[in-house]
Amino acid sequence: MPTLLTDSPTIDAPAAETGGAAGYSHLPDAAAIAMKRKIKFEGRPVWAEISLADILHNLKVIRGHVGARRKILAVVKANAYGLGSVPISKALARAGAEWLGVTCSSEGIELREAGIRKRILVLTGFWAGEEEILLRHDLTPTVTRLEQLRQLERAAGRRARRVRNFRARFHLKINTGMNRLGIEPGEVDAFAAELARCPHLLLEGTYTHFASAEDFTSDQTAGQERKFFAALERLRGLGVSPGLVHLANSGAICARPSTWGDLVRPGAILYGYHQGFDPPEKKAEVMAEMDLRPCLSLRARIISLRDVAAGEGVGYGARFVTARPSRIAVIAAGYADGLVRARTNRGSALLRGKRVPLVGTISMDLATVDATEVRDAAVGDIVTIYGSDGADAIEVSDAAREIGTVTSDLLCALGRRVRRFYLS
Numbered sequence: 001m002p003t004l005l006t007d008s009p010t011i012d013a014p015a016a017e018t019g020g021a022a023g024y025s026h027l028p029d030a031a032a033i034a035m036k037r038k039i040k041f042e043g044r045p046v047w048a049e050i051s052l053a054d055i056l057h058n059l060k061v062i063r064g065h066v067g068a069r070r071k072i073l074a075v076v077k078a079n080a081y082g083l084g085s086v087p088i089s090k091a092l093a094r095a096g097a098e099w100l101g102v103t104c105s106s107e108g109i110e111l112r113e114a115g116i117r118k119r120i121l122v123l124t125g126f127w128a129g130e131e132e133i134l135l136r137h138d139l140t141p142t143v144t145r146l147e148q149l150r151q152l153e154r155a156a157g158r159r160a161r162r163v164r165n166f167r168a169r170f171h172l173k174i175n176t177g178m179n180r181l182g183i184e185p186g187e188v189d190a191f192a193a194e195l196a197r198c199p200h201l202l203l204e205g206t207y208t209h210f211a212s213a214e215d216f217t218s219d220q221t222a223g224q225e226r227k228f229f230a231a232l233e234r235l236r237g238l239g240v241s242p243g244l245v246h247l248a249n250s251g252a253i254c255a256r257p258s259t260w261g262d263l264v265r266p267g268a269i270l271y272g273y274h275q276g277f278d279p280p281e282k283k284a285e286v287m288a289e290m291d292l293r294p295c296l297s298l299r300a301r302i303i304s305l306r307d308v309a310a311g312e313g314v315g316y317g318a319r320f321v322t323a324r325p326s327r328i329a330v331i332a333a334g335y336a337d338g339l340v341r342a343r344t345n346r347g348s349a350l351l352r353g354k355r356v357p358l359v360g361t362i363s364m365d366l367a368t369v370d371a372t373e374v375r376d377a378a379v380g381d382i383v384t385i386y387g388s389d390g391a392d393a394i395e396v397s398d399a400a401r402e403i404g405t406v407t408s409d410l411l412c413a414l415g416r417r418v419r420r421f422y423l424s
């Protein structure tokens with residue numbers, strides 16, 4: 001029997017904020033095991049449980065899917081999609097992820113200062129002046145514009161005066177249709193000519209990024225692939241080795257083997273979330289092949305409960321009006337915690353294993369659920385915003401679809417003040 005989240009949480013496992021309690025997934029059995037090891041802390045009762053065990057399971061599934069010879073660059077940018085880049089990167093590094101991917105120097109430095117020595121690729125290029133910092137911290141830059149070669153060469157030359165035989169390894173990004181970052185395929189000749197004038201640089205990898213890898217109704221991705229491989233051929237023809245070739249984000253890892261190259265760059269799937277595919281049936285096919293486990297549970301307690309007569313407004317702007325005498329439960333989570341405002345009057349949470357609708361405007365610190373159908377609900381009860389309670393579970397991906405956004409958007413919304421507990 002699945003265990004419900006009804007009792008007062010205590011922890012009988014080692015301190016959960018640094019790992020220790022049992023990881024659990026959406027599966028009722030796993031949830032039951034996890035419930036034996038509950039989380040306890042003082043203060044405002046809203047918290048996130050992030051299962052490192054599930055993330056490592058997902059890493060294994062990805063490796064099994066793309067084959068052991070390919071390297072994995074775990075995308076941990078934006079604080080590992082809001083979930084906590086240091087503990088997650090440490091776990092991934094220990095489990096053998098070869099590379100980590102961040103957005104900028106400060107994200108990379110945070111990992112270096114935490115003692116992480118794995119290779120780190122800075123995915124979003126660099127801003128003038130940042131190249132010096134990247135090299136100092138052994139962070140691998142991406143060149144996205146031709147003129148950056150010169151900037152990087154100057155910084156690498158300066159470093160070579162202090163470090164014998166120093167050459168800065170970098171990756172090149174080629175724009176093949178996303179039309180944001182990367183040199184144009186037509187600039188490959190100019191790139192090769194410029195690189196020949198940069199004795200302190202070493203091209204270690206070449207990549208592109210897909211705009212719509214999950215869309216199987218258009219041929220955009222196939223077109224991007226063709227352009228990319230043609231640009232690589234041109235590069236090789238000019239006597240320049242592209243080094244590690246990489247293209248695949250989550251959608252492409254799941255469903256486009258021709259894009260796997262030498263290295264893959266999973267983000268969302270590493271955290272256990274499949275993308276929405278087009279046509280939608282594709283998702284079931286992909287899910288059957290890759291059994292991912294969503295790593296996040298977000299929970300808050302009921303901090304107030306009241307009976308409200310029919311016809312009363314609830315919350316800012318009275319955007320929910322009770323249609324019957326109702327029990328309205330207030331939970332300690334609002335949009336500053338990651339329960340985004342767009343979910344006002346949309347979707348539900350779990351209370352004592354039952355779905356309860358989110359009603360009324362989600363405010364910064366509070367949200368309200370209609371607990372009328374859960375007769376024994378009480379102040380102190382745990383409400384699950386994402387994750388499982390009993391036999392039911394609410395996936396971040398489902399909530400994202402309900403409000404027309406992507407899973408990563410909701411993960412990144414997780415507020416700084418939400419305590420994060422890492423379950424191993």
Ligand SMILES: Cc1ncc(COP(=O)(O)O)c(C=O)c1O
Pocket residue numbers: 075123209248249250251265266267268269408
């Ligand atoms: C260059 C690059 N590669 C890979 C990823 C991972 O994407 P996803 O979360 O879809 O796997 C991102 C994320 O935006 C990215 O910018």
